[in-house]
Amino acid sequence: MRKVHFNRSIIAAASALAASVAFVAPVRADNPSILLDPPNLDYKAVCKPPTDQAPRPKLDRDWTKSAIGEIKLPARDIVALAVEYSRGSERVQKAPAVAEEMLRAGLKKYPAQDDIFLIPLARVLMENSSTIDELREAESYLLDAYGAGSIRAAFALGQLYGDDGPSEMRDLTKSRFYLEKSALAADPQGMIEYARIVTLDPQATEEQKKGAVTNALLGLIGQIKEGDCSALNRIGFLYLRGSLVSKEVETALKWLEAFARTGDPRTAQNLAELYRSNQVDQIDIQKSMTYLKQAADGGMSSAQFSLGKAYATGISVPQDSKLAIKYLSGASDAGLHPADEWLARIYAGEFGAGRDDAKAKEYFQRVMQAQDHSEEVPVQYGEFLASSGASKEDVNEALRILQAAADAGSADASDEIGKIYLEMGRKDPSYLSKAMQSFSEAATAGNSDGAAKLAGMFACGQGAPISVELANDWRHKAAIFGSVYSIYVSGLNMLTKADEADRAKGRVYLQQAAFKGSPEAIGYVVARWEAGTDSFEQNPEAAERLLRFVASLKDNEQRRLAQLSIISNRFDVASKLADKLSQIAALDSMIQADDRDALMLRAQLLQRAGQATPAALGDTYKKLAQLGDPRGMREYGKILLSDLSQNSETGRTWLKKAAEAGDFKAKISLIDPGDPQALQQLAKMTAAGEACTVDAMVNIARVYSTLPDPQAKTLARYWLSLAESLSDQDADDLYTVGAAFRDGIDGVESRAKAEGFFLRSYALGRISVLRDLAEGHLQGIWTDSSVDKAKADLLKLYAAGDKDAANKLISEIANERMVSNPAEVNELLTFLGTDVNAPGKYLLKIVRLNLEGKLGTRDDAMAIRWLTVSADAGEPNAMYRLYQAYFFGNGVAKDTAKAFDWLGKSGEAGNQRAARELSVAYKVGVVGLKPDADKAAYWDGKFKALSTAQ
Template identity: 25%
Template structure:
């Protein structure tokens, strides 16, 4: 009866007929067949193509649990349904009771799932050693428990951070086939090729056994060539399998959406990700509401209605206790938060109180007096601080607020940040922050060589601000003996990266460093010929005044016009001065005021003052005292802003 019911549900060996399949399974259940109830639960979860009916899935599994001889997998499956929420409201008490039953019978997944739920609800964990539960599950061969132990040792409030332990559990989890651990190891720089190959074989095995998370990760591995040869056909095949109807489909959709939004497919795909999140959020998933809300408030193309919906979704996620949702609400303008009944400051406080370390660090930084800052620092230190950036910012606050004790704490946090960076993919912004903090002597004596090494790593990783920093400091000699050659090299790289300030810095070097001026001009010219407006402007000014070679006012003015036509406000003002003096162009008061007016309309306060004066004097335009006064008032208001 059970086999016949499954054939009808699947449409294998017989035409698909859901009603007949359910009827045969119900009949088999009356003969105390546990497998029939398990199949019925899978059907009511939507695995065979029907719409999910979670209360009926719970009913089927409850009937299975009431029968003698049921396995622990039935208990775990039923507990997951209660924990997720049958009618949108989780039943944590029932879920915990079922997980404990499975754990008492030695089931590794029961131990792991119980630990996960207790970590999410520490108020229910009193008297329970969660780490011991996970280690017991790991000893019984649970890859999921090993992966979670790696996460906890890397950063949690449950155990002291221990990066060696974290790494050890990560390797064990990957070897046992834990999908996220396999992907994490494969993505690390210098990953062992042979270990990666073995881990990827384990990932394939897990995917072939039906693990949805493994399917998503395998699809990305084939698409990106990370640990496997690129193969778009296999990538599409595993993505389709991950999104097929059935149990855990929503988890696959959520993971896939997150990876798409992170650009891990070779570029962010917001449209596809949004469709996935919309579907999962409709079923009441708070994590999907969070991801979708975050997307809607941050997407450049979102209009007012979309942002308002994003705020509403984030508020829903916040009501479920998701602290990062509160932190994102804290970053929204108060006028967009009126519907929530709270201000940005109130959401930031809620996020910090709910355990968001970043929000608590922000509150400590914004505190008006040392005692308030110290209170928020104490709150941060009771939370898991996981990112190196947060550690460095906390060190900066500690050194500023708490005197000698703060200096020692700052040293500890800086060292933790440095240790964290050893075990993670280098982040250019954090590398730069660490270097700057070391130069400032936060946490102890300034270590210029170590600081420079971090700043150079940041620059090599693409941080334009780090390139400009190195260029300026080599030019000024602030890092020791000045070196114009190195200064020009780093500024040229910053300019290629789109940094406007580097163009001005190179022009200054061209004007002051006689021996190295040609190299500075060559870097400017290359960027100018590529069409970068600030470089076009500075190259034009250099030609005008003969920086790095003979002066050529006419050619200089021609380059300035190119920059001005491209919308560069400073070039417009320079061109106005050229026409006012006839330097490189025909003397023309009209053209001078016309270019000044364009710069003023673009929002430049200095140009507004100039237009006001021109209209007062009748320079290149008719005298118009009323308009002159309006421009003067606008200039003053702009300058104040």
């Protein structure tokens, strides 16, 4: 290879430039280190509008499948499309043969404009030729163009003959000749390629190489000053790729950002990708999104697509459905089919935007017609068509589309078919077998949701007899396949095992489900890491990490459910009433926002804590009902039906509304035991498999137990046994089953079984169950019933702040069923304050017990206090006893005035003895009362009236 000779003036300029640059990196043997910053220019004033960035021709068809001879586009549009097909883009796949055919058709159609077709056609032939004749043809086109004065042809000839060109045409002397011509004509690419040849020349000195590269850079900078700012981009990529110069990413970014400031959208898109790649020292998402928006606003369809997705999901930018639609629509108009898919999903309501069925269907149909749509599209479209409120025609169309996808091997499609049949099976159980078949096909192919649905069907008896074993088996498979909820349930099941290895695995499952986003698992794990209970070691750091994960969740609904789960589980592990009440209070902000789940949870937690009053529950359920919550409608309806002062039809109306809204418990509540068809109605409901929870199963058992048909008793026992087999680690489920046994659903002989369920429920945090345990002891239901045990249970409730328990203790002590002492009674009364139930009745009894020594050591002073409370509550006999105490000074300082005051109150309250004594006293006069004929007559009449009444 001959040596390179440079024009002396150019070498001098290059040397002067190199002398002014600080070389901070060592010179590499292949690419010299030349650190240049972009020139300090007013680019808006200097840069001329680019000539090569006109809007791309609209792609109205797939030209790989269309007759190109029919092309009717302008000459330059034909060239632009051909170049796009030759390279490939986000709109079209690379298709050189199509590009060649387009260019030949354009050359034939526009012979007078052959100058714009020759070089693109030659390049297509150069890059994709299979014969020497095609290469010779390309060479002839380029020589013709060069002969006509095209300097771009010189550069293309340099590439054709160069070491990167086809081997059949390689001639390095010719390549150097034409590249030198291109460089001397100041063609930017020619200057770069010529400098590359010099740097690869083993005979060139480092100074010559540096001079050649500097010359190329200066030439590009000269192009910038003349208004061709695209050179900023070229220099930036030289530094970015390490071509001609050593790789310097920070320097590359300066040049690329300078070009982006001219408004170039493609460079903006490149910068958007760079700033979130590992090429930069520190990823900068904010800068990336700023440049992505510039590229999208500049018409880059791929950038519009990326930015539209970001706005749809809320990733990297605030979620904004309007902006998502705007940018995705731009990408769609440019022919980007995946944008249609995202638009369909947005209009279908997937990302929280308002649902628009017409537009969603339009875009889904558009995507379905595209040959390159993703495998998920038929599944998404089928799911959309079959969603709530779908017509029969839409459901049939959904099944057709999904079945075609399932036949093609889509497990997700099989899963969606199963869901449709499962929903249809709620009205017609004959569809349940089809649902089970579809779920089986999906699960066999590894679909986690299909396996989870099968678990649910076996657990609920949908399409097959109930089988806890098969349900657990499929649930475990679903967990292995990745179903987050199944991982959670499997973890709970493993925690019940006797083997510590199984329990350890269960803890791992629960933690995995939590960090995968399961709201139920999040609440369970957080509460137990905080408290160090239920075989979890205390780990506040891990709990805090999981809470930060919850705060970072983009899905608002997922975050809301996780927060409710955390509150519920913290309530369960709390051992003190104050801590439980603080968790109930934590629901306030959500309740103020009319969160229906928070309202329902508050009612449940108040009941579990033994703090629910009928008024509070009634208000809660009424509000829920008015908000349209089926659970609230049902419970409010039941409250109204139990209130004899209310119109029963109002209660039934709310139950009917709940049933119409799909509430299963409301449906079975409306069954009339006296209806001859009641057994058949209930059998039809259960055949649809809606009884999927312990609570629902127990309710079915209760309804069956009220029916007169002998078979109903057997069915009641069957459903209760199912509920019993499923109740395990849930305090509410255990209580529900226990209450059913206590109420004799399985026969009077089985009532004692309730105690075991109540004790397990209490161990899991349901404090209020102590009241049921105490009542069972008092009624002698349990095998080892004991009044002392009943008192112990009530004392635990009282210690937890339960006023109902304190009142129960007072009444049982007064009725001499429980032994106590004055100090204990006084402590209970002090705690209750003004909330003592029937104080007149019970405190008078307790006073008698005290005075008779049946409460241990007699305490007259305490008796006076209790009598006063009883009297203040309106008890005539307590008022009379206070009269005696003050008159004779028993247990209190003698006070005649107070004595007669209480005697008068007792008489007015209906005490016959008091009226008689007052009548006598006013007739004859006594100490403290002067004779008064009128008063004597009044009390005498009162005495006679009371005597007659008796």
